[in-house]
Amino acid sequence: MPCTRLIAALCALLAATAAWQVRGHHAFSAEFDKDAPVTLEGKVTKVEWINPHAWIHLEVTGEDGEAVPWMVEGGTPNTLLRAGIHKNSLPIGSEIRVRGYRAKDKRCEPACKANGRDLIFADGRRVFMGSSGTGAPKDGADPRKR
Amino acid sequence: MNSHRVIALLTLAALGTTGVRADYEPPRTAGGKPDFTGVWQVLNTANHNLEAHTGRAAQIMREGPVVPVPASEVVALGAVGALPPSLGVVEGDEIPYREDALAQREENRRNWMTADPEVRCYLPGIPRATYLPHPFRIVHNDDTLLFSYSYAGAVRNVRMEDPGPAPIDSWMGQSWARWEGDTLVIETSGFNGRTWFDRAGNYHSDKLVVTERFERTSDHTIEYTATMEDPAVFTRPWTIRMPLYRRVGRDANMLQFNCVEYVEELMYGHLRKEPLD
Amino acid sequence: MEAVKTCVLIFALLLAGGVCADEWQVPRMPWGDPDLQGIWTNATITTLSRPDEIDELVLSEAQAAALEREGEEALAKIDDLPEGDLKAGDSVGGYNAFWVDPGTRVLRVRGEPRSSIIVEPEDGDIPYTLWGRARFYWNGYKMLNWHNNPEERPLGERCTVGFGSTGGPPMLPVLYNNNYQIAQTEDHVFILVEMNHNVRTIRLDAEPLPAAVRPWLGDSIGHWEGDTLVVRTTQFHPQQNLRAAIKHQFYMTEDSVVEERFTRINENEILYQFTVTDDSIYRRPWRGELTLRATEGPIYEYACHEGNYALPNILSGARQEERN
Numbered sequence: 001m002p003c004t005r006l007i008a009a010l011c012a013l014l015a016a017t018a019a020w021q022v023r024g025h026h027a028f029s030a031e032f033d034k035d036a037p038v039t040l041e042g043k044v045t046k047v048e049w050i051n052p053h054a055w056i057h058l059e060v061t062g063e064d065g066e067a068v069p070w071m072v073e074g075g076t077p078n079t080l081l082r083a084g085i086h087k088n089s090l091p092i093g094s095e096i097r098v099r100g101y102r103a104k105d106k107r108c109e110p111a112c113k114a115n116g117r118d119l120i121f122a123d124g125r126r127v128f129m130g131s132s133g134t135g136a137p138k139d140g141a142d143p144r145k146r
Numbered sequence: 147m148n149s150h151r152v153i154a155l156l157t158l159a160a161l162g163t164t165g166v167r168a169d170y171e172p173p174r175t176a177g178g179k180p181d182f183t184g185v186w187q188v189l190n191t192a193n194h195n196l197e198a199h200t201g202r203a204a205q206i207m208r209e210g211p212v213v214p215v216p217a218s219e220v221v222a223l224g225a226v227g228a229l230p231p232s233l234g235v236v237e238g239d240e241i242p243y244r245e246d247a248l249a250q251r252e253e254n255r256r257n258w259m260t261a262d263p264e265v266r267c268y269l270p271g272i273p274r275a276t277y278l279p280h281p282f283r284i285v286h287n288d289d290t291l292l293f294s295y296s297y298a299g300a301v302r303n304v305r306m307e308d309p310g311p312a313p314i315d316s317w318m319g320q321s322w323a324r325w326e327g328d329t330l331v332i333e334t335s336g337f338n339g340r341t342w343f344d345r346a347g348n349y350h351s352d353k354l355v356v357t358e359r360f361e362r363t364s365d366h367t368i369e370y371t372a373t374m375e376d377p378a379v380f381t382r383p384w385t386i387r388m389p390l391y392r393r394v395g396r397d398a399n400m401l402q403f404n405c406v407e408y409v410e411e412l413m414y415g416h417l418r419k420e421p422l423d
Numbered sequence: 424m425e426a427v428k429t430c431v432l433i434f435a436l437l438l439a440g441g442v443c444a445d446e447w448q449v450p451r452m453p454w455g456d457p458d459l460q461g462i463w464t465n466a467t468i469t470t471l472s473r474p475d476e477i478d479e480l481v482l483s484e485a486q487a488a489a490l491e492r493e494g495e496e497a498l499a500k501i502d503d504l505p506e507g508d509l510k511a512g513d514s515v516g517g518y519n520a521f522w523v524d525p526g527t528r529v530l531r532v533r534g535e536p537r538s539s540i541i542v543e544p545e546d547g548d549i550p551y552t553l554w555g556r557a558r559f560y561w562n563g564y565k566m567l568n569w570h571n572n573p574e575e576r577p578l579g580e581r582c583t584v585g586f587g588s589t590g591g592p593p594m595l596p597v598l599y600n601n602n603y604q605i606a607q608t609e610d611h612v613f614i615l616v617e618m619n620h621n622v623r624t625i626r627l628d629a630e631p632l633p634a635a636v637r638p639w640l641g642d643s644i645g646h647w648e649g650d651t652l653v654v655r656t657t658q659f660h661p662q663q664n665l666r667a668a669i670k671h672q673f674y675m676t677e678d679s680v681v682e683e684r685f686t687r688i689n690e691n692e693i694l695y696q697f698t699v700t701d702d703s704i705y706r707r708p709w710r711g712e713l714t715l716r717a718t719e720g721p722i723y724e725y726a727c728h729e730g731n732y733a734l735p736n737i738l739s740g741a742r743q744e745e746r747n
Contacts, residue, residue: 028517030567030570030737030740031733031736031740032517033740034511034512035511035512036511037509037510037511037513039508039509049314049316049338049726050726050729050730050731051600051618051726051727052586052599052600052618053730055730055732071732073518073732073733075517075518075519075521075522076522076600078617078723078725079523079599079600080521080522081313081723082524082719082723083521085313086313087313087314087315099508099509101509104736104737104739104741104744105736105740105742106743107739113732113736115517115518116519117504117517118502118518118519119518126502126519126521128519128521175453263729267728268728269726269729283624285606285611285613287453287460287607287608290460290607292604292606292613292622294622294624298728299620299621299622299639301615301622303604303615303721316723317726317729318724340729399626399632401632401636402638402639404583404639406582406583407574407662410581413735414573414735417573417735417738417739417742418571418572418573419570419571419741419742419745420571
């Protein structure tokens with residue numbers, strides 16, 4: 001009966017929809033491979049302050065001693081700016097450690113790509129947490145912030 | 147000298163560069179400042195090339211058997227792709243490049259189709275946003291100064307006091323406004339160095355500081371100048387000057403030119419499951 | 424005696440009307456319209472639709488506090504992963520918590536804590552018709568599973584407008600950058616939506632644009648009803664239909680009509696009410712309420728397309744998976 005089939009189809013779609021992992025801008029699973037975790041250590045070579053995902057470029061020394069360029073996806077820089085963070089909060093040349101998952105596209109052209117699940121300075125401090133800002137979300141809930 | 151001639155000369159003397167009376171009284175905000183609210187656009191081809199140039203068959207050319215001819219990528223455009231001549235908008239006619247920087251300008255010019263941010267609908271930066279062939283709107287009152295551009299939906303929310311150095315670099319830079327008498331002066335810095343001045347490859351670095359001056363010269367014109375300082379690229383500050391014209395009536399409805407969707411085939415077409423030929 | 428009575432009556436009326444009290448007065452632009460200018464945010468942890476486990480629209484303060492605590496804990500947990508390499512197959516979210524700014528508080532409308540943005544229908548859910556719901560799910564399915572062409576991807580991913588319904592209308596809170604700047608002239612109201620640097624141009628008492636012109640975020644025409652700005656938006660861009668983010672997922676069509684009402688109710692708040700009407704997909708119009716709260720500026724640049732690696736990564740990732 002067509003009606004039953006329609007309901008079944010709708011249920012299948014509903015199940016698919018329930019699995020939405022939309023983190024805002026795009027679904028994590030659309031861009032990154034959850035079966036390819038990666039931990040990177042390297043020197044920051046460039047930061048692209050682009051929305052809604054800043055990209056941090058790293059030079060990582062591979063097993064053969066060769067420098068491999070990586071670029072790591074972060075979140076929206078505008079949130080950081082509101083927390084008082086600026087371009088010198090992550091200076092070029094900083095040594096950082098990144099945990100994340102590789103992009104589904106593993107061709108490394110022009111750089112290998114991953115998401116930056118956790119960003120930590122070599123000395124253990126969290127990147128972007130040591131700023132002068134409070135880090136508190138500014139949702140205007142507190143009228144004193146006006 | 148007859149009296150008609152005297153009147154004509156006196157009239158000319160009273161005219162500014164844009165042919166309007168120097169004692170023009172502009173509409174004012176409640177706080178008494180000249181009001182720049184409106185939809186404005188240039189009537190020039192500064193976006194093709196800020197410097198004076200003769201007409202040419204196309205933005206990019208290749209060697210021909212007799213004279214240069216349009217490059218193969220643009221030859222199909224015919225007269226639509228041709229450029230009219232222009233007197234230029236640079237005071238003193240020439241942009242004072244450092245020698246090494248001039249070589250980069252020539253390189254940019256050769257690679258226009260792949261290197262000009264406008265081709266990819268990237269945010270235009272300042273001052274290019276002003277003289278793109280698209281209108282822009284100034285929303286102005288005593289508390290607010292907002293520039294809304296048709297091209298790419300670019301926007302500039304101008305601060306009313308000096309906010310200090312920009313926290314990060316950006317495409318449109320960080321702008322703040324001050325007044326010199328009735329002249330609105332906007333200083334913009336904090337650029338990321340990825341925008342150009344025009345389709346002719348004129349460019350700058352992230353050290354660029356732009357000082358723009360807006361002066362109302364009639365109900366329908368603004369005299370606009372922008373002075374560029376960028377010691378990494380230029381030997382001295384240099385200035386462009388042009389009138390901005392008010393769009394009126396039905397034309398004052400500024401529509402969107404959200405070109406992001408128009409360049410998807412150019413930028414991502416090769417990533418389609420079935421690329422078009 | 425009659426005169427005394429009348430006088431008392433007048434004073435009583437004046438007092439009741441708040442005229443005599445030292446009350447907050449709506450600030451005005453020099454030409455008399457209410458002043459809505461400034462930087463505002465609609466960030467809140469309250470979602471568009473009501474969560475299944477809650478029946479009532481209005482929450483107690485205790486309920487609200489509990490939800491706020493939960494939200495805070497969930498956010499704190501993001502950064503609490505165990506040391507060492509991440510595990511394959513884990514779903515651990517995209518990045519550290521400091522990047523996001525989803526708001527910290529339950530939505531309060533005139534001080535009243537709310538369980539959903541939707542106030543009508545009473546169940547707090549979007550009243551789709553069967554056909555409307557099918558279109559919603561079908562478009563959601565496509566968004567999740569189709570990676571063949573850039574035009575199939577959601578608008579936020581393509582950087583044409585911000586994600587979800589941040590730019591609206593209706594303008595709804597998302598995971599971050601819930602900031603808006605309002606600027607006014609005598610014949611226009613402008614709303615700069617931080618994502619994706621879209622300026623909503625609301626023409627006051629104007630004629631609709633020609634039917635062939637369908638702007639992103641629609642064609643908005645406004646008028647003042649007393650001290651309330653009423654904005655009617657029609658002629659949506661045909662591709663602006665699915666509005667999907669973490670805190671709301673819904674479907675509109677290019678012919679949906681949105682009416683928004685902006686009322687400044689105190690120094691720090693604008694009451695934002697909206698009604699969405701579309702007989703082709705909804706059984707009845709649905710209505711929502713939010714509070715826009717004054718916040719610190721400025722609105723920062725939201726360059727997106729200029730460094731959009733995500734869209735080509737998603738497309739090229741799909742191409743590579745096809746080859747494997």
